Amino acid sequence: MITMEKKIDWKQLLKNNGILLVFFLIIVGLSIMSPYFLTVTNILNIIRQTSIYGIIAVGMTFVILTGGIDLSVGSILALSGAVAAGLMKNNDVAPLIAALVAIMVGGGIGLVNGLLITFGKIAPFVVTLGMVTIARGLTLIYTGGYPISGFADGYRQLGGGYVLGIPIPVIIFLATVALAWFILNHTRLGRYTYAIGGNEETVKLSGINVRFYKSMAYVIVGIMSSLSALILTARLNSAEAVAGQGYELDVIAAVVIGGTSLSGGRGSIIGTLIGALLIGTINNGMNLLGISPYFQQVVKGALIIGAVILDRLRDETN
Amino acid sequence: MEPLLRMSGISKSFPGVHALTNVDFDLMKGELHALVGENGAGKSTLMKILSGLYKVDEGDIYLSGEKIVNTGLGEMIHHGIGVIYQELNLIPYLSVAENIFLGREPKTSIGTIDWAKMHAMTREVLSPFKLDIKPQQKVKALGAAYQQIIEIAKALSLNAEILVMDEPTAALTGHEVDRLFEIIKKLKDDGVSIIYISHRLEEVHLLADRITILRDGERVITKQRGEMNNDEMIKYMVGRVLEEQYPRYDSNPGDVVLEVKGLSKHGICEDVSFSARSGEILGFVGLVGAGRTEIMQTIYGYRKKDAGEIILNGKPIEIKSCQDAVLKGIGLIPEERKQQGLVLGMSVFDNAALSVLDLYSTLGVLHRGKITDEVNTMIDSMNIKTPSVRQLVVNLSGGNQQKVVLAKWFIRHCDVYIFDEPTRGIDVGAKVEIYRLMQNLAKRGAAVIMISSELPEAMNISDRVAVVFKGRIVKQFKKGELNEEQVMEYSLGLHEKRRA
Numbered sequence: 178m179i180t181m182e183k184k185i186d187w188k189q190l191l192k193n194n195g196i197l198l199v200f201f202l203i204i205v206g207l208s209i210m211s212p213y214f215l216t217v218t219n220i221l222n223i224i225r226q227t228s229i230y231g232i233i234a235v236g237m238t239f240v241i242l243t244g245g246i247d248l249s250v251g252s253i254l255a256l257s258g259a260v261a262a263g264l265m266k267n268n269d270v271a272p273l274i275a276a277l278v279a280i281m282v283g284g285g286i287g288l289v290n291g292l293l294i295t296f297g298k299i300a301p302f303v304v305t306l307g308m309v310t311i312a313r314g315l316t317l318i319y320t321g322g323y324p325i326s327g328f329a330d331g332y333r334q335l336g337g338g339y340v341l342g343i344p345i346p347v348i349i350f351l352a353t354v355a356l357a358w359f360i361l362n363h364t365r366l367g368r369y370t371y372a373i374g375g376n377e378e379t380v381k382l383s384g385i386n387v388r389f390y391k392s393m394a395y396v397i398v399g400i401m402s403s404l405s406a407l408i409l410t411a412r413l414n415s416a417e418a419v420a421g422q423g424y425e426l427d428v429i430a431a432v433v434i435g436g437t438s439l440s441g442g443r444g445s446i447i448g449t450l451i452g453a454l455l456i457g458t459i460n461n462g463m464n465l466l467g468i469s470p471y472f473q474q475v476v477k478g479a480l481i482i483g484a485v486i487l488d489r490l491r492d493e494t495n
Numbered sequence: 496m497e498p499l500l501r502m503s504g505i506s507k508s509f510p511g512v513h514a515l516t517n518v519d520f521d522l523m524k525g526e527l528h529a530l531v532g533e534n535g536a537g538k539s540t541l542m543k544i545l546s547g548l549y550k551v552d553e554g555d556i557y558l559s560g561e562k563i564v565n566t567g568l569g570e571m572i573h574h575g576i577g578v579i580y581q582e583l584n585l586i587p588y589l590s591v592a593e594n595i596f597l598g599r600e601p602k603t604s605i606g607t608i609d610w611a612k613m614h615a616m617t618r619e620v621l622s623p624f625k626l627d628i629k630p631q632q633k634v635k636a637l638g639a640a641y642q643q644i645i646e647i648a649k650a651l652s653l654n655a656e657i658l659v660m661d662e663p664t665a666a667l668t669g670h671e672v673d674r675l676f677e678i679i680k681k682l683k684d685d686g687v688s689i690i691y692i693s694h695r696l697e698e699v700h701l702l703a704d705r706i707t708i709l710r711d712g713e714r715v716i717t718k719q720r721g722e723m724n725n726d727e728m729i730k731y732m733v734g735r736v737l738e739e740q741y742p743r744y745d746s747n748p749g750d751v752v753l754e755v756k757g758l759s760k761h762g763i764c765e766d767v768s769f770s771a772r773s774g775e776i777l778g779f780v781g782l783v784g785a786g787r788t789e790i791m792q793t794i795y796g797y798r799k800k801d802a803g804e805i806i807l808n809g810k811p812i813e814i815k816s817c818q819d820a821v822l823k824g825i826g827l828i829p830e831e832r833k834q835q836g837l838v839l840g841m842s843v844f845d846n847a848a849l850s851v852l853d854l855y856s857t858l859g860v861l862h863r864g865k866i867t868d869e870v871n872t873m874i875d876s877m878n879i880k881t882p883s884v885r886q887l888v889v890n891l892s893g894g895n896q897q898k899v900v901l902a903k904w905f906i907r908h909c910d911v912y913i914f915d916e917p918t919r920g921i922d923v924g925a926k927v928e929i930y931r932l933m934q935n936l937a938k939r940g941a942a943v944i945m946i947s948s949e950l951p952e953a954m955n956i957s958d959r960v961a962v963v964f965k966g967r968i969v970k971q972f973k974k975g976e977l978n979e980e981q982v983m984e985y986s987l988g989l990h991e992k993r994r995a
Contacts, residue, residue, distance in 0.1 A: 364859045365852045372849060375838035382797065382835050383850045383903065384821025442840045 195487045196434060196448075200455050207462040214465055221344055227457030228350035229405050229412075230424055231450070234431040235353045236401030238449045239361075239394040241432050244374040244441025245301035247290065247395060250402045250428055252312035254421035257283040258406030259316050262325035262416030265332065272332040280403040286312055287399020291392025316418045326415035336412025346408045353401065357446045366393060374441025430477065431456055434484040456480070497560045499524045499688050500545075500576075500657055505554035507540055514540040515712045517554070522657065527679070527689040529703035531696070533732055533894070533922035536709040538692050542659050545690075546578040547571035577650025578659040581920070585642055587635035592617040594634050595649045620652045621645075624678060639783075640671030644678065651687070658682065659690045664698060665920050668783045668948070669983075676702065694922050696725050708732055733924040741955035742927060744934040748958065749773035751809075752942040753825070753911045755794060758803030763789040764966040767803070771911060771942035776933060778957030779946045781986050786966035787946045788830060791913045795827045796820045808910065821850070824910035828900055828917060830946070836900035837888050844870050844884040847902040854907065873902045878928060894925030901932055912936055913944045918952065930956055950979050964988045
């Protein structure tokens, strides 16, 4: 085998970075169409709005990398948000403790998902589909269907506060991205996550506890859903039983648009960050341009399919 | 006489690699032309060009003297070229008939599948092979040999005049191989031309009218049958004289490392007892399906045992999972390297490092530098041909892939290494290297267990051999105590009949 000199393959480059190009074009287009779009306020606004589901998308990246899926993130968000709100409002629990309990609730549901998938040998789609209504039902039972509103200012900072001019949700979002990047690239958990998605059988035969590491992905996305719930509840100053409905769509879309393969084993957290920001930008842009929310849904769906087509093209050429 | 097929001046490059350089190849009517070469020599690429899967960069293909221009996948089937790949392409849960007529099922007048007609056509297609299989049977329930024959039948039913067979005997047992050879001879008599790719030189000598040897993407030589002996062929394949097919090694067995007593698992194995010593290679032979793989998987915790005791370094141990086995110092290198040994979409580095991440991490955080050193050293010492450790293993040849699997286990020091068919589908040069690597493990003091379906290999490389028949060890012997015929008798269970 003789190695040939390397030439820059523009076609390849375009295919590998297609999403960035699309993102760039959208930004250029929107800044022409709306003068308000490219202002610091609006950009921070986009990232802040993105943070809510972006944080969950960070967790979802782990799950999808293992070749799984979690449809129950919206319901986990609702339940853990309600638990935190209820503890603070009805039981006078300190916000920090309430937040920890909420995160344990989210992680716990993720663990149940993970154990059912790994020990029960049930498809992730089925387990988490069931969990969608279980967790939503538990939320309704806990809240009686009524919103829990009005929290201490300190807690509300989590959704509305700033540090050095940057919204706190944005800081948390970027911190989770950084942490996830570290975990995926520099820890056993991360490398096993990729390997399990690539070939679970090989990983098992290599003497690695596949059940544990696979379950951890669901625990992580559960915790991330709770974290998101804490921010959303603080921002809205209210926890509602219907919170987070349909979030799984935006979350999965962000991960897939970011280039993570739904069959597992391939993808990156930076991709998810870009995917989440792209969705946030499009949402924001369409709102700025006064496009009807009905039409927005069509655009978003098309975007997901487009991203998968792009992914497929990349797969075929590599 | 104009050959039926002529490939002339074929060149093909992939990014970074010249896979084929100016290769000529032809095939006469009714001829069996064997294509031989090490993994990565370009045999598969040449055949993928013929099947229309790849397009040539340079060169022409002529069928009966006529140049073929458009070589799409469907086009080549239309031209009467049928390719039977090494990895069979049948759909396990569909019936034999559905597999053969996939995409061209006979229809009734209202457009539904005409099952009666399809089954009748299937019986007709299969009749020359004289098999006891029904068109309705699910392919999954059939053995590898039958599946192979169904692939052949399928190609013939598409009016293939040229059959390409890629390592057809790799998954077959002795009897099945004989059966296949009979069929191949009959096909030739019927005027079918065959391109036969194989690593097994004996087969090539037996079947081929002509032999072409490829090396590093170039044609080295084409000769008539009988004009080359094994040594010469190997010399052309590897480009050097191979000192010996089975490297010599003075074993020095020490203490018993692994002792298995009365291992039983319903439907898989019964009362299996053996011991493996430090510094020795223990071979496990038997027919495919005798239960050798399953016995090892049971020891390794991949399957749950019903009864029996496993003693490691004098201490009874309980192995509940593969993880248990590895932590206690047992490594298993599985038979199916693509399905079980590798994560194909990951790099050479990531694959090799997979088994030791737990050793080189603190609280889950990896010591990157240390792992990189270990992996690089191992990959260098194993002579793995890869442009870089970042290369995805899916892009490596079979032999190099297998070395990556071995690297993964060699990095982690185990007391017991279990190899399941370590040289299956691997070329001669790489086989010798793998034998050496196994011997090095033994020298290092490990107990090495090797399952092998190639008797000469098992009997030359092993210090001791255990013969498995229907889930039981029916005979254990030291190297040289029995000959191949005697071992075959035990493998076939004939010793029992004789006793009875």
